[in-house]
Amino acid sequence: MNTRFSTSISTSTSTHASRSPGGRRDDRKHIPKADRKGLYQRAIRASFTKLNPRVAVRNPVMFVVWLGTIVTLLVTLNPNLFGTVQAEIGKQRLLNGIITCILFFTVLFANFAEAVAEGRGKAQADALRSTRSDMVARQLLPDGRIQEINSTELRRGDQVKVIVGDMIPADGEVIQGIGSVDESAITGESAPVLKQTGTDIASSVTGGTRLLSDELIVRITADPGQGFIDRMIALVEGAERTKTPNEIALTVLLAVLTQVFLIVVATTPAISGYIAGFLDHAVGAAAGNSLRAGTSIAILISLLVALIPTTIGGLLSAIGIAGMDRVAQFNVIATSGRAVEACGDVNTLVLDKTGTITLGNRLADEFIPVNGHSVQEVAHVCLAASVFDETPEGRSIVQLAQKLGAKFDLDESAEGIEFSARTRMSGTDLNGQEFRKGAVDAIKGFVRSRGGQVPTTLDEAYEQVSRMGGTPLAVCQGNEIYGVIYLKDIVKPGLRERFDQLRRMGVKTIMLTGDNRITASVIAKEAGVDDFIAEATPEDKIDVIRSEQAQGKLVAMTGDGTNDAPALAQANVGLAMNSGTQAAKEAANMVDLDSDPTKLIDLVTIGKQLLITRGALTTFSVANDIAKYFAIIPTIFAAAGIGALNIMELKSAQSAIVSALIYNALIIPVLIPLALRGVQFRPLTADQLLQRNILIYGLGGIIAPFIAIKAIDLVLPLS
């Protein structure tokens, strides 16, 4: 049990493999796995189709490279196209040809990065989609007739009849009937789920799940292509992807940097041309011409491409798509990239106690005898009162009693007394003996009605349990109260550590519970949440979100009921459970197919990881410019006597340019795995994270290209 919630929240496969059902999709048995066969072949093909200018123009940085490639191709065909070059034509053509090839590959690599990310997303989407291939639906016409149509023709508001063995054709709500549904295709949970009309939570069904018994009338709630899964498919495939606000801002910065370097490079020939004219007089025409050769059009384009932020420009969209893909792997459906990014910014998590912080059911932890009875006696009565109780609480009482050595022989005459809201107790009748357990007040009443006395120690025991944050149940046999059962809320193992990590990351947790203050404070303390709201109503949920937001904070919450819908809509990140109502799912911006509210914490990590990856590669890309400048400028301006600045001692201007460009091109595929996987996230404070990442990606970004360019220059057979 302890291994289920690992203390580490890194998203590495190993950690989550053991977590169910919240682990990664690929690690599960029940669900279709993402099929990645042929991924790379398809990506290579897509790298070429993305050369289409109408597609390419969406990425301004890489589009400049693409245009540069065309120009260098032209000067390869005719080196004197833009004015006579000052080098030997054959040599110049060879250099221009090499530059053209490298630039072309730079564009291809960037396209490939995007295509791989899209391909992985698509594989993920196909896995989701395989659950919902076209099928025949029985549409229920208003006149009561049934017409068989293709499920894709169903529209919102249509009613369909689903009979045993059928796939449910689309997302909808049960309006009539009761039946069990196999949702394993989506959730991976093999146990069938009971669906019936009227009940808040159990009335919503998802397209692609299978009805195992009876028949249902379902009202369709989504047009085809508008269901949650359809939206997610569109997001991970990348086709319909709209850029997130942060991505747009970053694209602007990259575009401005590109323009700055365009100006720098475009003004260079005039500036160096003036110096060349001076050298003609002062040193000789050879020096002037050598400087002019250093600023030929192909070399200038090379300088431009080296300086503009191609690394991040080429990987930016792949990072975004991969982020969505990671969310999908967790079996969470996000309706927008913005929602995933917002996860990283979340300041406050509003969490329901039951099901999120504690296991859904309370378990018997202790029997507290009253009235002079021994623990064994109490255990015996508890066992007797609970043998027919099939609820998890009842089972846990049986288990605890048996552990304490209690035995109870059933015979035919034994009769179970069911719990009812009126009596608030349950129990067993055997040979005229009445064993009962239930709410303390109810048992008091029962005992009095049988002429018994309520022992004074009962209230002490009751208070003791309350103080420990538990729920007290009294047990009696006939008119005698034997003791109190301490039903304990079990905090999910490992949660405390995760809350600690969240606190270190600056995320505050607030627990909401219907329990009284005392009970709530005990659980809050045990789980390690920062704040709690006891005796909370659904209105409190929205109030707490509003008050946090009024302080400028971003709030994330989970919910499943219809009365959670307003709060889900109000929260910046609303994660609805798939088992929840349609209204809740509509209001949320994410749906968890596994209905595991704890996943909200994973989503925070994924959101942060996405932003960190983007920032790290931007920093790396910009820091690279220093080395590229020092490789290219001193060598192409060597005739001006600044050769001493060639601190890498590169062989020649041609070798320096080609080396810098090869580095520039190769760094994209080298970083693709990082872009797709994401920078490893550690639950550290912002200052620690910055320090760590600036060392790796900032300082690394300054040093790495110096080493790489020098190494390429050494092995390059150019003189």
Place this chain on the structure above:
Amino acid sequence: MLQGWIQIALTLLILVAITPFFGRYIARVFMRQRTILDSVLNPLDKAIFALSGVRAKEMTGWQYARAVLYSNLAMLVFIYLIFMLQGSLPFSPTGLNAPSWDLALHTAISFVTNTNQQHYSGETTYSYFSQFAALGFMMFTSAGTGIAVAIAFIRGLTGRPLGNFYVDLIQSITRILLPISLVGAILLIAAGIPETLAGPAIVPTLENPEISQAIARGPVAHFEIIKELGENGGGFFGINSAHPFENPNGFTNLIELVALLSVPTSLIVTYGIFANNLKQAWLVYSIPLAILIGFIVITTIGEYQGNPAVNALLGGQAPNLEGKEVRFGWAQSALFAVFTTASMCGAVNSMHDSFMPNGDFVTLSNLFLQIVFGGQGTGTAYLFTYLILAVFVTGLMVGRTPEFLGRKIEKREVVLASFLILLVHPIAILIPAAITLAFPEQLAGISNPGFHGLSQVIYEYASAAANNGSGFEGLGDGTLWWNLSTSFSLLAGRYIPIVALLLLADGMSRKQPVPATAGTLRTDTALFTGITAGVILILGALTFFPALALGPVAEAFQIVKGIG
């Protein structure tokens, strides 16, 4: 050697020592708290407001920007008319007539933009009236405009409404520039600087009493102090602070040095008080201070070691004193050159053209960076804009959408910040420089061809675009092409950033601040300050790497090798 270093260290010490006091005073003025001069100035302010019809209404970013643009346009027209009509206006003892229209236009634009780039010699071009009514007037109002913009920017960044431009302009003059100028002018008169409306003194020369000489003079002292304090830099005389009537001795030189950097340094402390974070203010302060000290060292070493070619002739090492006043020597000349280009003042006490390449490299880099304390008000705003850019580039690495002072940096902020910091400057410098250099014979008027000539041209546009105004000199820059092309750089370098800064501040002030948590990137740490310095050097300086490489760097190698 030691004496020179002590002079430099003392000047820096005085400069740093006065910033907390001056910065606090500026903050009090603009936070509308009580200041010592209230009893005198409150009635004066009221009278000015009543006379000019200014209502102290809060302005939005656009309103503030429009107020800057309209008022500056009105002043531009006003002083242009004075220049063109100076022949018929009083106070012209030498009977000067109107200059050429393009020179007058360039002068007017140059003074409205707080640049004071001078393509003329004051004593032979502009009358006393033009000097004090047009140029002197603009020295106060253009500097006041800069301070007002900086204050509005700081207010916006710290979540306050921007304020009212007219009120800020008037108060920056009445409470900061005018009182200090009054005291300063009296000190300078005491130190020997003339303040007179009399015409040039005609005196017999010492060598031959038969021949007499006209010595230019005029109302110099009051002009001199605001020239430095307002980071204007326009000299009363052609040779600026090298002239013995503008800067007669070491004492006046010290006053001028401290005055010309006092406002941009103090404004950082003012920010700290507005943001209630003095720690951050001093950390930010350390970035330009470190760069400044580094630049001083580079320049002074070059000047102290002198020119190897000259040293070879002399047979020993001597400081480079060409183009310098002996009363200042290598140390104070080098220090002045670094200070004046760092601060966007542009006054000079020596010929920058005659500096060793080290000095060329430093003065050009100062103009490229614009934040080594930088222009009156704008330098401080640029510095914080760099901080915002650094937050945006590296802030993502903590896993949150970048935020500065609790306010998110989004598309609008990135557009404004990157545009104004990264794009305007190269456009205003490199494009006209490239055009000029493409036609060196026709346009440039370079006196010293080669690498140095390249530096001359780049410097002239950099000085214009950064609103510095100092001249590298040695350039025949009084031509139609130079007047008009630098006017473009002057205007682009001044008003596009000001509008962008105001809009940026306005947007920031309207954002809901997010409370800081452990997950928030803290911008007041040594680590982040270091990162900002890196971003400034990579984004701000690398842009001009090719120009620097072919200019001062190539020249340095040339001198070492002795070619050309």
